Amino acid sequence: MTLTANLRLDPDRLWDSLAEMARIGPGVAGGNNRQTLTDADKAGRDLFRRWCEAAGMTVVVDEMGTMFARRAGVDSSLPPVMVGSHLDTQPTGGKYDGVLGVLGGLELVRTLNDLGIRTRHPIEVVNWTNEEGSRYAPSMLASAVFAGRYSRDWAYDRTDAAGKRFGDELERIGYKGTEPVGQRPLKAFFELHIEQGPILEAEGIDIGVVTHGQGLRWTQITLTGRESHTGSTPMPRRLNAGLGAARITERVHDIAWRYPPHGVGAVGLSNVYPNSINIIPGKAVLAVDFRHPDLSILEAMVAALHLEATKIARELGLEIAFEPVGAFDPVTFDADCAGAIRAAAEKLGYTHRDIVSGAGHDACWITQIAPTAMVMCPCVDGLSHNEAEAITKEWAAAGANVLFHAVVETAGVVEG
Numbered sequence: 001m002t003l004t005a006n007l008r009l010d011p012d013r014l015w016d017s018l019a020e021m022a023r024i025g026p027g028v029a030g031g032n033n034r035q036t037l038t039d040a041d042k043a044g045r046d047l048f049r050r051w052c053e054a055a056g057m058t059v060v061v062d063e064m065g066t067m068f069a070r071r072a073g074v075d076s077s078l079p080p081v082m083v084g085s086h087l088d089t090q091p092t093g094g095k096y097d098g099v100l101g102v103l104g105g106l107e108l109v110r111t112l113n114d115l116g117i118r119t120r121h122p123i124e125v126v127n128w129t130n131e132e133g134s135r136y137a138p139s140m141l142a143s144a145v146f147a148g149r150y151s152r153d154w155a156y157d158r159t160d161a162a163g164k165r166f167g168d169e170l171e172r173i174g175y176k177g178t179e180p181v182g183q184r185p186l187k188a189f190f191e192l193h194i195e196q197g198p199i200l201e202a203e204g205i206d207i208g209v210v211t212h213g214q215g216l217r218w219t220q221i222t223l224t225g226r227e228s229h230t231g232s233t234p235m236p237r238r239l240n241a242g243l244g245a246a247r248i249t250e251r252v253h254d255i256a257w258r259y260p261p262h263g264v265g266a267v268g269l270s271n272v273y274p275n276s277i278n279i280i281p282g283k284a285v286l287a288v289d290f291r292h293p294d295l296s297i298l299e300a301m302v303a304a305l306h307l308e309a310t311k312i313a314r315e316l317g318l319e320i321a322f323e324p325v326g327a328f329d330p331v332t333f334d335a336d337c338a339g340a341i342r343a344a345a346e347k348l349g350y351t352h353r354d355i356v357s358g359a360g361h362d363a364c365w366i367t368q369i370a371p372t373a374m375v376m377c378p379c380v381d382g383l384s385h386n387e388a389e390a391i392t393k394e395w396a397a398a399g400a401n402v403l404f405h406a407v408v409e410t411a412g413v414v415e416g
C-alpha cells in the first residue's frame, strides 16, 4: 500500500514547533545560541523528549548523548527507518539549521498518529549530539562515532576553548546515556535540511534531492614566535605570530580560488596570544576549513597549505605545527534513498533538482553504514551560520512533506 498524494503534514504545527524550539537559547540578533552540551542544549533536548513522549514514542539516549525516539512498527524485529538531524547550533546560529530535520521527523510521526497509519518498520527520530563542531571539533562528532570513525573515549576527551571535556559536559547536562554507540542496525536514514546555499531559491525550486556531499578537511595551525613590546622592538627583530596568521589566512583564500567553481576555504577561527594591544603576539592559533567534492583536489588544497604556510612561517622566523582536527571524504548518497525522495517530490507535485551538499551533515557519516540520502529546501539568500537565516513556512512544509512520504514508503505502510 502507498500513501496517497493528498496526505500532508500540518504546516502550522511544524512551524509553531520550530518557533517554540527557537525560544530556547536565543542569540543576540534573532537567531540562536544553543551550542552543544550547554544548559540551552539541555533545555532543547528536554523539550524534544517531552514532545516525543507525548507523541507516544520511546526515547533512548546513547553514550554520546544522541537521542533516538522510536515509533513502533508492526514488526518490532525489523530495523528502523531513521530520520532526523541536530538541535545544537552555532554560537550565532539560525533557527532552522538542523532543527528543521529533527522537528520535520517529529511532525511526520505526529501526522502518522493523527491518520492512524501503521508502518512495518519502526520509525526513529534522531537528534545527533554536536553536529556543529564549533564548541568541540570535529563537527558531526556523535554520528562519526556511531559510524565507527572515532572511538567514544576519543570523543569524550575533546576539549572546548575553556578546557572543559566533552565527556564531563555530557554528564553535567544529564545526557550521557547508557546505550553503547553504534549498536542500532538501520534500514535507512533520511535527513531533511535547509540548503544553506543559494541554488534552490535562485532557481525557484522547492526540493533538492541530495545525491552527493562535498568532502572537508579542517587543519589547526599553531604559530610560535616571541612576545615582545610593540613600541620598542625594532622591526627586524620581531617574531610576530599574528603576522604569520594573517598571511596564512590570505593564502587559504588564494588556494581555494585556484579550484573554481567548487573549491572553498576560509579561516573561521583565529586567535593571537596574549591578545594585548601592545604585545607582539608570541603565539597564534588558526583553523583552516577547506571543502571540495573531489577528494584529489581536496587533498591538493591541504598539501598546498602545508607547503606554503611552512614557507610563510620560515620567512618570518616562526615555528609552525599542523594538526588535522576534522575530515571526511566526499560522499555519494544511496541511489534508492535519493530515488525515494525524488519520487515523493514528483508525487506531491513539487519542483525538484539533484544537488550536492556544500555543508557537512550527520548523513555524511551515516551513509557509510546504512542507505542514506537527504532532502533540502531553500533558505533566503542562501544564508546560514548567521542569526538572520530564514525560510518560509511553505518551504519547510514542502521539505517535510517529501520527507514524510519518502520515509513512510521506505518503512512500509500496513493496511487496515
Ligand code: GLV
Pocket: 131, 132, 139, 358, 359, 360, 361
Ligand atoms: C556543519 O555545519 C558544517 O558544514 O561545518
Ligand code: MN
Pocket: 086, 097, 098, 131, 193, 361
Ligand atoms: Mn546542520
Ligand code: MN
Pocket: 090, 097, 132, 385
Ligand atoms: Mn550548521
